[in-house]
Amino acid sequence: MYKLRKTIFILGILLPMSLLAQLNSRNDNNVKELDANKTTRKISTLLYYINNYYVDTLDMSGVVETAIVQTLKELDPHSAYISAEDVERADEPLKGSFEGVGITFQLYKDTILVVSPIPGGPSDKVGIMAGDKILKVDGEIAYGEDITNKWVMEHLRGDKGTKVDVSIFRHGNIDLLDFEITRDKIPINSMDAAFMLDDNTGYIKLNRFSKTSLQEVNDALLELKSQGLKNLVFDLRSNSGGYLGTAMSISDEFLPEDKLIVYTEGIHTPRQELVATSAGEFEDGKLIVLINEGSASASEIVSGAIQDWDRGVIIGRRSFGKGLVQRPLQLPDKSVVRLTIARYYTPSGRCIQKPYDGGNEEYYSDFKHRMEHGELIHPDSINFPDSLKYATNNGRTVYGGGGIMPDIFVPLDSVRYNKLYSQFIRKGIFNSYVNDYLDKNRVDLMNTYSDFEEYNDSFSLSDDDFNNFLEVAKNKDIDIEDPELTPNVDFIKLQIKSLMARNLYETSDYFETLFPMDKEIKTALEVINDNKRYNNLILKK
Template identity: 50%
Template sequence: MKHKLIFLLLSVVSLSAFAQPSNQDGRKLSMALYAISSLYVDSVNNTKLVEDAIRGMLDKLDPHSTYTDVEETKELTAPLQGNFDGIGIQFNMLTDTLYVIQVIPGGPSEKVGLMAGDRIIMVNDTVISGVDMKTSDIMSRLKGPKGSQVSVKVMRNNKPELIEFKIIRDKIPIHSLDAAFMVDKETGYLKLNRFAATTGDEIKDALATLKKQGMKNLILDLQGNGGGYLNAAIELADEFLGNNELIVYTEGREQPREDANASSKGQFEQGKLIVLVDEGSASASEIVSGAIQDWDRGVIVGRRTFGKGLVQKPLPLPDGSLIRLTVARYYTPTGRSIQKPYVKGDSEDYMMDFNERFKHGEMMNQDSIKFADSLRYETLKNKRIVYGGGGIMPDVFIPLDTTLFTNYHRNLLAQGLINREAMNVMDRSRNELKAAYKTSEAFA
């Protein structure tokens, strides 16, 4: 049975399709804007007034209903679309210099010979190193339409002579799968960083490859994965669940219930499955882990997830800006709402919930986590107790490893010293390292 596809995050909806506010309310807003723009003692920016008014209205609803202007919309949607136009590098700014961290394989920068460790000093005729320039301004100079050319001059191996590369911009893929490899002869590992338009295809290809290598067990790592497209979560869960098993359903005041069920085409419906989660696993990550937990398909390991159970619908505005409006809640197969409590108009405390969890001890001790009996549910096959109303509580609790970031380590990171030394090592020993470690597996 095929999915009943849910594209709430992908749909393009005309605002005119929705009920308009009453004439009286609409006139009140129009009169206020007219009065301010016409009579206020100083000149005002009408566009900013309108944008601030929209943001003000949405701020009073819930923490996930938002407004983004044209540029913000472009920046936010690019990672989920699976590609953008650019030169194909990942970089870090250390002090005041752009260091190339990775050259995307097959991208335009790799084709002309740009390498990890290069310092980009100039873009076209503009010096970007040693000057006070925002990272966003540098990115805007590197990005551009497919087929256009950009010139970059780089310093390599600390030699003073700059090397010039003329790069033809192209479509740059943004992969949602960070890693896919065999941990041992029977156990595969997948690390997913987001749920994007390309996630389903990436996962299918990775599972097929790992199965050819003998995979019988799988570790799915969703730690730090803040979500993305709802349909990508459905596609991923479908790889693990049996035919017609419910994955998730959504329902709202003006949104009738919609179910998404698994098909019969999952590549890993049998075999041991572990899903790694933490407090950064949200939204689509919680849909997948919630479905796997409710059906007793695998073991959820880690710490309580973020707790985002609200569904946003994008409402494009004529100028290219966007309203993301919460229109429904999503529910796991047992009927759990994973949305954690929030106070309308207080998004700051909501987003800082991690600090409260840390303060109350729940990052270290499972016993510090309390759920009301009213939020108690049973899994569908083994009748185990699970809870709703505040993220997915893992089956196996792993406390936060506070030794990962000592104050000393945190200071080194803040000053960029670790990355800088890594770059220096690459400058000194690039050829030797490439000869000794021909693959990432050999380096590991």
């Protein structure tokens, strides 16, 4: 899908083990020979002494794991240890699948509530429906205080082809309904939504860069083209990254042949460049990329390449600032160390990794510091030194050293996302109200609105229903004050409507319902529909 200079093939920010031999072409001149007496022999001798002479009996494997974790913390914020039993689960979101029964669920009042069966999955095939409550699993009680997410995973996940019996309560039925489900491979979609914002502009939201993301994006682009796609809003807000290879492949969809997408380099890893190929589903047409403080790693590779080549306009707030590449290295017990081996650089030469010399706690408090300094509200609060100044292909000034700074800054809406709204989220008021509402009204809603389009066009939350929502909040000891509530009433109502759409229809419908009040999308459409403004943003010298 893409060319590589120096004939080196890189597949991920989490580089796969199959490339071990190729990547061993490191610069051995920079490898310092270990003094065994001061390093390896010293550690093994210490472990021998602890195991044989310490006053109490110890779990020595646990001692070693703790030592590994603490050692990696001293290196950088992204080198990490994964125990052997956690390796497979840690990779699931990026591999794009797992094996199980195929439901989206949440624990609601100590009960497993089916939010939706995955279309075409094992549960869908046997007739399990959204709103069902699982009360027994293989004859074992599946409700009460002891039921946790971990319990559900352990009982419903399993190898493909194995069977599990569930007993379900369904509204309108007196007796429990029994189902036998044969587990299968379940896809984990990395694309949250794809739809048309207007007659010419499409929208794609990606939540991670997984093994399946390129195919998902390509399929979405083809579908949107059939609906008249000429311009695209590509939403990477709060996308924390994933496979480097996927980020490069998706960048290739937008960039012309031979354009450098990214290069990596480390003291033990020679410079490796990856460039775009002749393939590409959307190399023409206006392109907007949305980012925010949660957009990291692979998201920053894509947005950095788009910005450096002036291919599109970046809108939102400064991204996270992760410019380090990890490689998984297997230890003898099958556990894995994800070790940082290189930094990545955008086409203009920027390394957007933010500083981490203040330690991990300081590093991960960055969002708090941005809030305190007013950066999320005022772009003038961000100061980049001239030493980090770079230029795009058209000569526009951009900066390295701390994330991707957007071409158009959209502040965090502190009025909309105020203390009251945060309490609604934190205390689960939205989910609690929506689940109760749909438990009582799901059948009537589905009979009234035959599909999402009809629901989106016609349904609105009544004032009485909104007052009921506020009563749910008050019963959770939330003080509701008019100055915080009044400016937000329409948005809160739309949020409730969007959550209902997600539960009644598809995940994508949540975003399609909500987008009319999304300020970043609104800004993107304004820019796209103003040719002069769009061109000035990417052509400015």
